[in-house]
Amino acid sequence: MNREQPAPPRIAVIGPGKVGTTLAILLERSRLHVDWFGARDPVRAAEAASYLVRPPAVCPPEEAVREADLVLLTVQDDAIEPVCSALAKAGGVRPGSAWLHCSGALPGSVMANALHHFGCPVGSMHPLQTFPTVEAGVARLPGALVACEGEPNAVSLALRLAKAIGGRPIQIGSDRKQLYHAAAVLACNGLVALVDAALTLTNAAGLPESDARAGLSTILETTLDNIERLGTTAALTGPAARGDAATLNLQYAALRSENGPVLAELYRAINLQALAIAQRSGRLTLEQAEKARSALTPS
Amino acid sequence: MNREQPAPPRIAVIGPGKVGTTLAILLERSRLHVDWFGARDPVRAAEAASYLVRPPAVCPPEEAVREADLVLLTVQDDAIEPVCSALAKAGGVRPGSAWLHCSGALPGSVMANALHHFGCPVGSMHPLQTFPTVEAGVARLPGALVACEGEPNAVSLALRLAKAIGGRPIQIGSDRKQLYHAAAVLACNGLVALVDAALTLTNAAGLPESDARAGLSTILETTLDNIERLGTTAALTGPAARGDAATLNLQYAALRSENGPVLAELYRAINLQALAIAQRSGRLTLEQAEKARSALTPS
Numbered sequence: 059m060n061r062e063q064p065a066p067p068r069i070a071v072i073g074p075g076k077v078g079t080t081l082a083i084l085l086e087r088s089r090l091h092v093d094w095f096g097a098r099d100p101v102r103a104a105e106a107a108s109y110l111v112r113p114p115a116v117c118p119p120e121e122a123v124r125e126a127d128l129v130l131l132t133v134q135d136d137a138i139e140p141v142c143s144a145l146a147k148a149g150g151v152r153p154g155s156a157w158l159h160c161s162g163a164l165p166g167s168v169m170a171n172a173l174h175h176f177g178c179p180v181g182s183m184h185p186l187q188t189f190p191t192v193e194a195g196v197a198r199l200p201g202a203l204v205a206c207e208g209e210p211n212a213v214s215l216a217l218r219l220a221k222a223i224g225g226r227p228i229q230i231g232s233d234r235k236q237l238y239h240a241a242a243v244l245a246c247n248g249l250v251a252l253v254d255a256a257l258t259l260t261n262a263a264g265l266p267e268s269d270a271r272a273g274l275s276t277i278l279e280t281t282l283d284n285i286e287r288l289g290t291t292a293a294l295t296g297p298a299a300r301g302d303a304a305t306l307n308l309q310y311a312a313l314r315s316e317n318g319p320v321l322a323e324l325y326r327a328i329n330l331q332a333l334a335i336a337q338r339s340g341r342l343t344l345e346q347a348e349k350a351r352s353a354l355t356p357s
Numbered sequence: 358m359n360r361e362q363p364a365p366p367r368i369a370v371i372g373p374g375k376v377g378t379t380l381a382i383l384l385e386r387s388r389l390h391v392d393w394f395g396a397r398d399p400v401r402a403a404e405a406a407s408y409l410v411r412p413p414a415v416c417p418p419e420e421a422v423r424e425a426d427l428v429l430l431t432v433q434d435d436a437i438e439p440v441c442s443a444l445a446k447a448g449g450v451r452p453g454s455a456w457l458h459c460s461g462a463l464p465g466s467v468m469a470n471a472l473h474h475f476g477c478p479v480g481s482m483h484p485l486q487t488f489p490t491v492e493a494g495v496a497r498l499p500g501a502l503v504a505c506e507g508e509p510n511a512v513s514l515a516l517r518l519a520k521a522i523g524g525r526p527i528q529i530g531s532d533r534k535q536l537y538h539a540a541a542v543l544a545c546n547g548l549v550a551l552v553d554a555a556l557t558l559t560n561a562a563g564l565p566e567s568d569a570r571a572g573l574s575t576i577l578e579t580t581l582d583n584i585e586r587l588g589t590t591a592a593l594t595g596p597a598a599r600g601d602a603a604t605l606n607l608q609y610a611a612l613r614s615e616n617g618p619v620l621a622e623l624y625r626a627i628n629l630q631a632l633a634i635a636q637r638s639g640r641l642t643l644e645q646a647e648k649a650r651s652a653l654t655p656s
Contacts, residue, residue, distance in 0.1 A: 263536040282577055294550075
């Protein structure tokens, strides 16, 4: 009664940078294995291959894809479509092979024009994680959400790979991927923007940078912990949470006059969202929230 | 040649809620000690006192401040001035006693009108930390930045107390406190706003909430780690960091039409700050940054 495992696909990684190398390492640790690294730069590709116990063959992209069942494209977003077109023209695409890219912003369908002539199902597989180094990627990818979308035969492989590398695979509608990625941008790039803006202000307030950085890190860690344990509604504190229109108005006005529109609009935008949370949860009445919102307009 | 330690001040805490109780516990563990808990509600004050090995005397506020060298006011922001005025009128203020409140938004000078008649130096001491419970406060306050400002005799006591409780004391100009607090609001309330907004989008994208929460927590933890180790410039990733105007425009337009102005403006504001970082650090030219900025305007 044992369920037969599908045969492991023969995999080519095109563009083995930090993401591609990380995926290859984690796939090797599972039952899957990368057979080819396709790259224009054989020196860098050989360096990437040296991370692996059974190093993939390093070859030009058009050779790497020739016998692959699955092609993982781990190039920059703006290179995905041109690389597919070039490979299609070079005649190396194996008919019926599945193609996945790892962009967060783009759907797999950006590869469709170039590859449909070969009957290749296309999709994408985006690990919600940062890869500052290969080592960090290998350490951090397990447990990360991996958003998978695309045509059925592509998405099933994406889900299988995401699970194999220890991720948390989630299938997402292709037309919804934009929203998923906007969420990732808001949270992840937004956090960097907030800390940077806060450091500009603590600097203007005369705080030594090292103290300000340490102090902000400490409270951000505990705020993240509060969010995880209590949810965003209960974790919200500060002037918006208590409908303190006077403080919001004073601080918004001070930022506008002293620090310019970018910081002031950031302050306004996070507080408008905070007011929406406080109102939605009943901590503020509509009248209180409206009063606080009107305190966040240029006087 | 040993330097004499100043005699420990006799301390009254007015309004022993979570912050006041946490401070009293940490002061008791140092060489300092709280002698009085002044509160309108004796039952809650007695409960707070029970946290301490040598419980402070529980009494009405006007009795608590009568013999105190230092009064710590740990009431809500909007109660600080009224409580001072009421105590001044009740005649309980000890001439020359130092008064500190723990508000982040307000300077110590909000107590001056009520207390200067008694020659009381005023100031403030704001721990940059959240206090969801007394236990969490006691665990988290050590290492937290404590911003101290006010008149010389008040601020010197604030710095001494902040050090005694294991904080990272920082003296700040009274006229700069607004900027310091705006920084704390941006970082701390801003993080809650971002996660809440991101969860709205992952929900709209059809992701199960528990997976989205776990996935966002994971990437936010690593992003915070990247910021701490690399700084905000190097930790920045995403469409703004690479000047990807097309993605910024698509996502901004999608949020505007599908999720309304609050989320769209939050997306815009964090990306304008991210573009400022990328431009400042030379990752984007002025032209690239301008092109990306113009992609974040309503079409």
